[in-house]
Amino acid sequence: MSLLQMYNVSKRYETLEVLNEVTLQIDRGDFVCLTGRTGSGKSTLMRLIYMEERPTSGQVIVEGYSSDQIKRREIPHLRRKIGVLFQDFKLLRERTAYENVSFALHVTGRPQREVRKSVVRALTKVGLGHKRDSFPHELSGGEQQRVALARAIVNEPILLLADEPTGNLDLEVGQGIVDLFQQVNYQGTAILMATHNLPLLENLQSRRIHLADGRLTGETGGEIS
Amino acid sequence: MNFGYAMVEAIRSMRRVPLMTTVSVGTIALSLMVFGLFLVVTYNVRGALLEVQAKVDVEAYLEEDVEGEALSLLRAEIATIPGVESVRYISKDQARERFAAEYGDENPLPASLLVTLIESQRTGSGAETVAAGITPMEGVNEVVWGKSWADRLDRLILALTALSILIGLVVSLASVFVIGNTVKLTVWARRDAIEIMKLVGATDGFVKLPFFIEGTIQGFAGAGFALLILFGIYGYVQPGLAGVVFLPTGVCGAMLAMGAALGGIGSQVSIKQFLEV
Known part of the structure; x- marks a missing residue:
């Protein structure tokens, strides 16, 4: 069974149609790049997946949770299986790198000892084990995004959603982030990365899908189901 | 739900923004102080009126020669009237002692029965x-019996009760509004943290608990400061106003509980709009 299925999903905000009859399937271990201009509906598509939004019509099914049936209290449990990354990192300024990452585990009620081990492992994975006590303002943009990545993967998600993760970074630093995505992907986590930074994708083996005016217009390297 | 973690989060969050915490506790303290001041005034005025009301009684002047068995029967009969607490006989001699200086040897005062009423009956209509x-x-x-002043006292107590309920309602509504908005500010200052908590899969309860604890602590502290300030003011003015008393312990406790409840509930109301992530 697929990890993510979207069937004829449309999303309208009053008269503005953001997504139009989008059908998409992502399987375990997939690496999918979603391209499209600003305003093409990429972020909305992401929000539909972690169910911050519900489709106006159609159905989104993530790991067995369906958008037309999921209860409000079930959404947190779905989100624990999904890691989310944003262009602006969304780190808590007044917390250290370690605390920013451990935050994601505390909400799931993990015991302290386990939290410590998992956080150190995640920070080491993104190459920031030595900066665990640094505050976001003491880190570069690339480092901040890596902390955010550590937070997104510390729960060992089955799906990582990255919405323009390199938008605030230069190409070289952005490339470093994408390399980390690949490592995460090799370990079995499916990745959906929205970007309009096309040079970044040149050497990347992945499925490519393109959104234009709310419609998925084509795919290379994989199939649109 | 890890209460210990929520407690640590609440305390850390207050320490991280000391200015905001101080403003919040200060605002709660001020609004509860106004409420407390109102309570002290009402409590004392009401106390004074009730003290006067306790003096509402009925005195029955007797005809000459009512004594012995007739007197006992009369006393017993009066005692059976609903609303009568006790009946005390004041003899001609006793009455005379009180007024001897003024009237000399003559004693025009009749003997009487002083009828004390039960508490609920000490009103104009009760005495009547x-x-x-x-x-x-x-x-x-x-x-x-003092018909005119007892009636006036009844009206005064009624008016005071209505007024205190009205002002109490307005003041407590204003307190709820002010405290609610203050707590909203602290929640607003941490909307990013709430958004991230929701994104990483925190349940609503998990997000709310630290804010609830924070609001409760701030409300409790605010009420504590309000009482301290009130007590300070009381200590300052009391020597000049004999008979004025401070709020009883029970009411102080209720104010502390009210502060804690307002802070806690205020935080939950304020946070609701930030949970829709």
Whole structure:
């Protein structure tokens, strides 16, 4: 069974149609790049997946949770299986790198000892084990995004959603982030990365899908189901 | 739900923004102080009026020669009237002792029965009912009670009660509004943290608990400061106003509980709009 299925999903905000009859399937271990201009509906598509939004019509099914049936209290449990990354990192300024990452585990009620081990492992994975006590303002943009990545993967998600993760970074630093995505992907986590930074994708083996005016217009390297 | 973690989060969050915490506790303290001041005034005015009300009684002046068995019967009969607490006999001699200086050897004062009313009956209408019951009795010459002032006292107490409920309602609503908005500010300052908590899969309860604890602590502290300030003001003015008392312990406790509840509930109301992530 697929990890993510979207069937004829449309999303309208009053008269503005953001997504139009989008059908998409992502399987375990997939690496999918979603391209499209600003305003093409990429972020909305992401929000539909972690169910911050519900489709106006159609159905989104993530790991067995369906958008037309999921209860409000079930959404947190779905989100624990999904890691989310944003262009602006969304780190808590007044917390250290370690605390920013451990935050994601505390909400799931993990015991302290386990939290410590998992956080150190995640920070080491993104190459920031030595900066665990640094505050976001003491880190570069690339480092901040890596902390955010550590937070997104510390729960060992089955799906990582990255919405323009390199938008605030230069190409070289952005490339470093994408390399980390690949490592995460090799370990079995499916990745959906929205970007309009096309040079970044040149050497990347992945499925490519393109959104234009709310419609998925084509795919290379994989199939649109 | 890890209460220990929520407690640590609440305390850390207050320490991270000391200015915001101080403003919040200060605002709660000020609004509860106004409320407390109102309570002290009402409590004292009401206390004074009730003290006066305790003096509402009925005195039945007796005809000459009512004594012995007739007197005992009369006393027993009056005692059966609903609303009567006790009946005390004041003999001609006792009455005379009180007024001897003024009247010399003559004693125009009749003997009387001083009828004390039960507490609930110490009103103008209560006294009137009892007086009406005594008047037709044999041996009773005249029944006296302070009709006009007892009635006025009734109206005054009624007006004060209505006024205190009205002002109390307005002041407490204003307190809820001010405290609610203050707590909203602290929640607003941490909306990013709430958004991230929701994104990483925190349940609503998990997000709310630290804010609830924070609001409760701030409300409790605010009420504590309000009481301290009030007590300070009381200590300052009390020597000049004999008989003025401070709020009883129970009311102080209720104010602390009210502060804690307002802070806790205020935080939950304020946070609701940030949970829709």
